[in-house]
Amino acid sequence: MSSRRSTLFSGLRPSNIHERFMLEAIKEAEKAIAKQECPIGCVIVKDDKILVRSHNLRLTRGNAICHAEVLAIDKACRKIGDFRLNDCDMYVTLEPCTMCAGAIIQSRIRKVYFGAYEPKSGAVCSCNDIFNVAHGHNHQVEYEGGILEEQCAAMMKDFFRNIRIRDRK
């Protein structure tokens, strides 16, 4: 299974800068898979360079807030020495949840690019539109979904299918 997945993504040629950064987020998600974590990866980009990388570590850390996005924001703030990440963009493989969308607003990230839509808990546009109802925060986060959507969605699907197979044994 893992060999099929790596074949799938190593052969991928990004056709623009957004796909290039999303591919880096996918690589992070693959690190999460190796740790039996749900495959969600994230990078934060500043001045067209990757500032920080992270992946979901909820099980590893035994901590509900250790989503890829929150961990990336934490790392980026430490690195920059400021809670404001105004000139930074985030690339994340899955549409952020309510908690992460809130953290994104608080850290004033400029734009979020996500891969797969999350119909059950996505807080950007699928189940909620936190960025748009957050006008009172006087920071408007822009977003664009569906970057390498097929690959990002396939990772999630594979992960949950493998869990179902494992649970059946």
Ligand SMILES: [Zn+2]
């Ligand atoms: Zn989250």
